[in-house]
Amino acid sequence: MDTLFLAEVTLAGLGAGALYALTGVAFVLIYKATRVVNLAIGEILMLGGYAFLGFAAGLGLSPWLALPLAIAAGGALGWLVERALIRPMLGESPISVFMVTIGLGSILAGVVQLGWGADPLRLPEFMPSTPVFIGEAYLAPKVAIGFVAAAVVIGLFLALFRFSRGGVALKATAADQGAAYSVGIDVPRVFSVAWILACATAAGAGVLIGAIGGISPTMGVFGLSVLVVVIIGGLDSIAGALVGGLLIGLVEALAGAFLGGEFKLVVTFALLLVLLMVRPYGLFGTHEIERL
């Protein structure tokens, strides 16, 4: 076998996987804190791409200013959504909240289409386009940058949960909301922060993904493919999102290279099925025991 080709495919797979992982983290943050599966993550990601376009191309700002602004816009949206839509749903059945997020996704896609039209668009080029070679193996520069950005962000989150007060509060809330309340943790605030962080992460991921594949009102579909990643990794585990993302990225790349593009999804979902049979809570998810 051509080892150089294998190395390049592996790198490409890991690069794509890092983007999955980054978006996966957005799912995990919200689920971990609030037990809500936010299906609108894909659309918030899309909105991040459009916000970047608006700041960079529309207002003519430097991309390096537009990027933090897009991320902040994502965070602001997360705050608003949590306060306006999710908090009033506290105590309602999970299915109702789930449906609210689906509705939110449709609304966001519609709003973007009203504002920017339905045409697929390209983001302004702001990343260096010099190819990256690791040894002799080629790695697309945008994918390499995406990988580094994802690694840094995920590393930050892992550190945050381990060492910061806020992170510990979030972990406590995730473990037991009642107990967290009783020790004085401001649980609604934790919810709010989780949504802000998750949506800001998604918006940042949207800029990275938009820079690679362009943006369109239908790019929210990407969020659905990431759902597979977090189910495999475990819905409430950041490390799970990381491992799941890299695993799926790698498996897809290898399947695409050696079996053909039509096998990518088949292999991914076959893996998901097998894994769910063996580990229903994902690789790193919390195994919940419900006692009556």
Added chain:
Amino acid sequence: MTNTNLDRRQLLAGTAALAGMTLGVRPLAAQDGGDIVLGGSIPLTGVFAFAGVGIHAGIQDYLKILNDGGGIKGRKIKYVAEDTAYKVDASVAAFNKITSQEKVSLYYGDSTGFSKTINPELDRRGSMIMAGASFATELNDPKKFPLQFMAGPDYTEMFGILLRYIAKEKPGARVAFVYSDSEFGRDPIAPSEAVAKELKLSVVEKIVTPPGSVDVSTEVLKLRRANPDFTIFHGYVLAPIPEFVAQAKQMGMKSQFMGTFWTMDNSTVQRMGDSADGFMGVMPYRYYYDKDGSSPMLEKIRQMRPEYQSTGYLQGFVTAMLMAEAVKRTLDAGKELTGVNLKAGLNSIKDFDTGGLFGVPISIPGNSVPVGRIYRFDAKAKQMQPASDWIKL
């Protein structure tokens, strides 16, 4: 189209006299004088909206020109459209709604799936012909789909035009096909391989990408190993073509990249950024801004709409024009507006001048118009420019 008022008066008088003579006899549809209805399942929202909005405007503009000029034998064509979001069930619902409220003779359908679903119903009703946004090879079969047509070459014919150009430019060239894993993407691949073989070109790689895939690094790596002289994309609009081309160029690939109709809108190619320069593809119509040769109809469009109009617009415009021509020929022959008669009228189109929208006079022997020209993107002019003569298959 150039009816004068006098013509119309004479026509009305003639129609009235005829109606008087045949009083008490059931009037033929061709003489009952009401509006002719063009129904449409149009994707104004959803994934195909980028084209649907243009198509919608193109149909309306052509009908405005036609109706302002007196219509066809004094009868106007009325356009009744519904948004479908490019979903087959919504398209079918729109079809049912429109056909239950109006007496429809012409129909614009938005997708291959819809066309295939509705064709048996068209045959059963026998009252209309249909065209649409689909250039699917399968629909280009007058036996199986007798009441369907498309205002351009089918996807395999588009590949045929590209491959003929390649064979002429570089005999024995190495060609790769990159296509999406969708009905749209797979459509021309197998038959085009056979065409390539006939033209003594070698298809060195076929790469299929899952629909909606963002990252194509793996696929580009495969493409580099195949090292084709020409790479043809099909089944996409924009993504992932720009990233594909960008990465391939970064790896030092010299392949010439090409696309088919729905990728070829000037604004779409422009959005490829740096990857756009030199991008080629096949177009059946002249672009909005084309100045070569004579095209009075393009002039008219430019007067009506001073800003650039998309290829989707031209597709809608030309489709409406061909439909109107079929109606005109059917009425001229004194026949009733049935599906079979309209299709016969359409198929009688031979060496027909579309006002220069197609660069050459066209004929419609079957369900398609197998004509096209290769265009190449010029980054300085920011325009697709002609790179070949018009190629007729």
